[in-house]
Amino acid sequence: MARSGALRLLAGVRDGLSLADQAGALKGLAPADQARAGRLAAAVLRHRSRADAVIAAHVSRKPAPQVADVLRLAVVEMLELGGAAHGVVDAAVTLTRGLGHKGQAAAGMVNAVLRKAAGHGGWRDLPPQPMPGWLREPVAAAHGEAVSLAIEAAHGAGAPLDLTPKPGVSVEGAEPLPTGSLRIHGPVQVSALPGYDQGGWWVQDAAAALPARLLDPQPGERIADLCAAPGGKTLQLAAAGARVTAVDISPARLRRVADNLSRCALSAELVAADALDWRPDAIPDAVLLDAPCSATGTIRRHPDLPFLRDGSGIPALVDLQARLIDHALSLIPPGGRMVYAVCSLLPDEGEAQVAAALARHPGLAVEQPSLPGTDPSWITPEGGLRTRPDHWPDRGGMDGFFMARLRKPG
Numbered sequence: 001m002a003r004s005g006a007l008r009l010l011a012g013v014r015d016g017l018s019l020a021d022q023a024g025a026l027k028g029l030a031p032a033d034q035a036r037a038g039r040l041a042a043a044v045l046r047h048r049s050r051a052d053a054v055i056a057a058h059v060s061r062k063p064a065p066q067v068a069d070v071l072r073l074a075v076v077e078m079l080e081l082g083g084a085a086h087g088v089v090d091a092a093v094t095l096t097r098g099l100g101h102k103g104q105a106a107a108g109m110v111n112a113v114l115r116k117a118a119g120h121g122g123w124r125d126l127p128p129q130p131m132p133g134w135l136r137e138p139v140a141a142a143h144g145e146a147v148s149l150a151i152e153a154a155h156g157a158g159a160p161l162d163l164t165p166k167p168g169v170s171v172e173g174a175e176p177l178p179t180g181s182l183r184i185h186g187p188v189q190v191s192a193l194p195g196y197d198q199g200g201w202w203v204q205d206a207a208a209a210l211p212a213r214l215l216d217p218q219p220g221e222r223i224a225d226l227c228a229a230p231g232g233k234t235l236q237l238a239a240a241g242a243r244v245t246a247v248d249i250s251p252a253r254l255r256r257v258a259d260n261l262s263r264c265a266l267s268a269e270l271v272a273a274d275a276l277d278w279r280p281d282a283i284p285d286a287v288l289l290d291a292p293c294s295a296t297g298t299i300r301r302h303p304d305l306p307f308l309r310d311g312s313g314i315p316a317l318v319d320l321q322a323r324l325i326d327h328a329l330s331l332i333p334p335g336g337r338m339v340y341a342v343c344s345l346l347p348d349e350g351e352a353q354v355a356a357a358l359a360r361h362p363g364l365a366v367e368q369p370s371l372p373g374t375d376p377s378w379i380t381p382e383g384g385l386r387t388r389p390d391h392w393p394d395r396g397g398m399d400g401f402f403m404a405r406l407r408k409p410g
């Protein structure tokens with residue numbers, strides 16, 4: 001059941017749907033099968049090019065897309081996830097037969113290919129799934145070939161679950177990270193973790209927790225959290241005792257901020273508005289701008305992203321980010337501070353964006369980050385902080401983020 005669910009998800013991605021938007025595709029499956037289908041589909045997307053290399057060695061003609069997905073799923077199950085060849089091959093043949101006339105005709109080929117693929121010896125030596133060219137080229141230009149390969153290997157490894165605890169809260173079995181987050185390895189059901197109902201923590205990648213720490217919110221400060229949903233950073237600011245106004249253009253996504261605040265017994269003012277048009281009644285002490293971006297720093301958790309995007313939307317995002325930075329700066333008083341953050345690997349959305357803001361705003365300064373647990377080598381020449389999926393390789397990596405703390409002239 002989980003395997004056919006995974007194939008439905010993969011077909012959806014081929015049709016341009018994200019994994020997250022395909023809950024309906026798994027209707028009728030038990031919750032455990034739904035979770036396993038999601039894990040299997042994600043594993044295939046993480047290792048698709050490697051599976052294709054193994055399959056290509058044993059086929060004379062390119063299989064039809066649906067058959068290719070059955071083959072990829074079986075290869076990834078056997079060679080990456082350690083599935084027993086006998087059961088995996090039998091299941092793949094049954095799934096192929098279920099694909100109608102074409103499937104009936106392809107079942108023998110699938111059986112033969114997978115029996116040979118099961119004995120493939122060099123899986124671990126195959127290069128990781130490459131980033132698409134529109135992403136790889138700028139990343140390689142900024143960081144070099146070795147780092148690009150390390151990022152791709154980190155994408156293939158997936159992501160552990162990170163939690164941000166309220167001050168003083170610990171979670172049994174979770175690994176404390178140097179930056180203050182907690183990490184849980186292996187698949188878990190979030191709502192079954194200890195402390196979920198008490199709201200002592202929320203799910204947030206260790207890198208995603210850094211921008212709010214960089215802002216250094218103080219109790220009683222008035223802070224505008226622009227582009228706030230689903231609210232991980234809003235929760236951090238509120239937990240620090242700040243008076244937070246969370247602004248997001250999407251009322252539906254703001255409802256998730258409300259749910260998260262309620263579960264964690266925290267409060268913030270919620271405003272559904274385009275941040276570019278929004279002006280608060282009272283001048284904020286500081287602004288956190290977590291701008292909409294390519295989200296290319298989150299491919300570890302969203303392995304469908306490279307298959308759904310072609311990079312054509314980046315220039316419009318870069319333009320929006322620059323306008324949001326200018327507007328955010330207009331909201332804070334002279335001498336005030338803001339943090340700009342994006343979950344992107346692209347320098348155009350991060351490092352270059354801050355360099356351009358400095359050129360547009362004479363007197364604007366970047367304040368060097370010194371956050372506990374971060375490595376000085378993550379600080380960029382502009383004075384921002386760059387995290388990458390290949391950072392903390394022994395701990396399980398982190399999302400790719402760029403963030404910078406900007407100080408308006410006094």
Ligand SMILES: C[S@@+](CC[C@H](N)C(=O)[O-])C[C@H]1O[C@@H](n2cnc3c(N)ncnc32)[C@H](O)[C@@H]1O
Nearest residue numbers: 227228229230231232233248249274275290292
């Ligand atoms: C990267 S996500 C924010 C993540 C969030 N800060 C957190 O920590 O959970 C970007 C958000 O920007 C919102 N957004 C996009 N364009 C916007 C705009 N013009 N004004 C306000 N929000 C916007 C999107 O709805 C999305 O929720």
